[in-house]
Amino acid sequence: MTLQEQELAAVFARLAGTAARDPLDTQTLLTELVEGGHRLFDAPGATVHYAPGREAGRTEGTDAALRSLAADAARWREGPGYDVRTTGRALIDVDVTTAPMRARWPRWTARVATLGHGRITGLPLPAKEGPGGALVLFGAPGSNLDDKALALARSFADAAAHTLALQREVAESRALATQLEHALSSRVVVEQAKGILAAQHGLTLEAAFAGLRRYARSHQRKVADVSRDVIAGEDVPVEW
Incomplete structure (x- = not known):
């Protein structure tokens, strides 16, 4: 097992442990998710937008600027997190400095440019009802995830989505009880x-x-x- 795979296993354990300790605290799980994405894939930053079913959306980021961006993007209904969450389709290694991306997400790309990020990979977090959320990993201009890192990132997003789904089930069961x-x-x-x-x-x-x-x-x-x-x-x- 490589060092990255060991760290991935450790992050999975932390996600599961958080869900077991605080099954009603979705925000803590989202914090673990973005921090795990940041560490595992050497990403300068990460955000998450999670809004399964008819639930009010939640957002998180690895720093104050990205937390603000994630919240604003959800409100604007713009950016990779919103697109991936609503379509359920991944966006792999996208250069967000290009004219088509600036036209597609004008407010989001303008904010991202000031933060120095140039590329993103957006991965869906599926829920039972369909698309549930999205994890967005940021990269500097010219950077990209190799095939192995991308495969691990997909596994990471799938495992996180499963943990979030279990957390929702526990919360619903407790509410019913x-x-x-x-x-x-x-x-x-x-x-x-x-x-x-x-x-x-x-x-x-x-x-x-x-x-x-x-x-x-x-x-x-x-x-x-x-x-x-x-x-x-x-x-x-x-x-x-």
């Missing part, structure tokens, strides 16, 4: 309140619940909140 837990808790509270009202007023459980629901609607409150008042012993003037 929280919703189910809240729904179950509310159901238990309502059942307790029904029992209390039924016992106090000699009602059936169905009649007690009908009264609770009627009172909650007339006062624009949730049935679970009114039920908590009943359990707490507060005077809830429910009409039967």
Whole structure:
């Protein structure tokens, strides 16, 4: 295993470790991604634009100037990160100083010129719904990735996309679990309140619940909140 491959394995481990420790922190994963791209491929800088499905987009860069550029490019809907993310197609070793590129991305290329970058490679970060994001590696004018480095970069982007997808699944699972837990808790509270009202007023459980629901609607409150008042012993003037 070469030194670059060893470093690639180490970066993969850091990405997986970050996802395991902080499964809800997408921004930390994106930071690891751009820093890994910067170190692994000796790139002067890297940015990422990640917006899978209907999620609000997130951006990151290896320094303040590139972070600002990535955020502005997403807002402009311009630049290699936006194009690669929306099409799902890579841009390999593109000279961004040419007239066609300046015409294609006028604001983006003008900003990049002031930062001294001349070439980019943009790699897609696929998601289940289709294109999810893009990693952009920057190079100085005249520089380029050789075939081996490009193959490693593709593997790196694919692995990062997989990690981000797993992170999303964990986050969605946790959100669903929280919703189910809240729904179950509310159901238990309502059942307790029904029992209390039924016992106090000699009602059936169905009649007690009908009264609770009627009172909650007339006062624009949730049935679970009114039920908590009943359990707490507060005077809830429910009409039967």
